[in-house]
């Protein structure tokens with residue numbers, strides 16, 4: 018026999034004159050899918066004389082479904098025999114719905130971030146291909162034309178010869194620039210050789226360009242993982258190094274790539290100025306935000322720590 022307070026009856030839409038033993042006003046209210054579990058918890062409490070806590074879905078008289086949290090205990094008579102269970106009931110429907118909505122929103126956010134990263138990467142690939150095929154080929158043709166002209170310098174006056182030389186030099190510079198942009202757009206080696214060699218290349222290029230000593234430590238054994246996750250780590254290291262060059266005034270930087278059993282971790286640690294008060298959250302660049310988006314899309318973890326005057330450490334972990 019189930020009995021309930023007036024409040025509980027009101028919560029469940031049970032008319033106050035319905036006698037306790039009616040089937041509608043009993044454990045029958047519990048949804049069939051949950052009933053066995055609830056009865057097992059109650060039976061256990063009766064057998065052990067212990068307290069219990071459970072959550073269950075119930076169908077109210079009005080036909081709506083609610084989620085109830087019930088906590089109670091077994092009551093014994095003088096002889097130590099359990100004679101009844103008492104408990105309180107809390108309607109947690111709204112709370113659970115909000116939690117579910119929050120989880121859904123988090124899932125959607127991760128899906129969105131992943132999509133964003135995918136779109137960004139495919140856009141970069143398209144740009145790289147266009148740049149390579151359209152501009153690159155024109156530059157090659159231009160070079161051939163200029164070379165032919167240069168072989169006929171006798172027909173040109175001094176000023177024209179000078180301009181021709183200048184044009185050839187400009188062409189070389191432009192080709193180099195485009196190569197640099199292409200390397201940035203699609204990290205060379207990542208697809209063919211994997212993260213380790215691509216990371217080494219990024220670190221060496223950084224050192225050459227900035228003259229800041231950078232060393233790469235590799236721990237564990239390299240293996241291939243999800244391509245987008247590999248790209249995420251590489252891009253995060255690229256941006257962290259960009260930040261070192263732009264903001265840190267560091268005398269050296271150490272990059273660690275470690276292959277762990279549950280994922281891949283990178284760390285970029287510099288001994289520079291640290292992120293000042295203008296760094297976060299006031300001054301808003303896109304670098305740190307994009308790092309977070311990439312890590313979110315990969316389902317990984319990002320941690321940025323900084324001590325003013327001592328340096329900054331960016332750590333990222335992706336599963337795989």
Ligand SMILES: Nc1ncnc2c1ncn2[C@@H]1O[C@H](COP(=O)(O)OP(=O)(O)OP(=O)(O)O)[C@@H](O)[C@H]1O
Pocket residue numbers: 260261263264265287289290291292293295296297300301302303304305306329
């Ligand atoms: N390694 C670092 N050393 C010192 N300060 C840093 C470092 N990394 C980031 N910061 C600080 O944090 C701020 C935010 O970095 P973030 O990369 O988000 O933006 P940004 O580099 O200024 O601009 P963007 O990356 O969009 O070109 C920077 O402006 C800088 O003040």
Ligand SMILES: [Mg+2]
Pocket residue numbers: 256259260302303304305
């Ligand atoms: Mg930046």
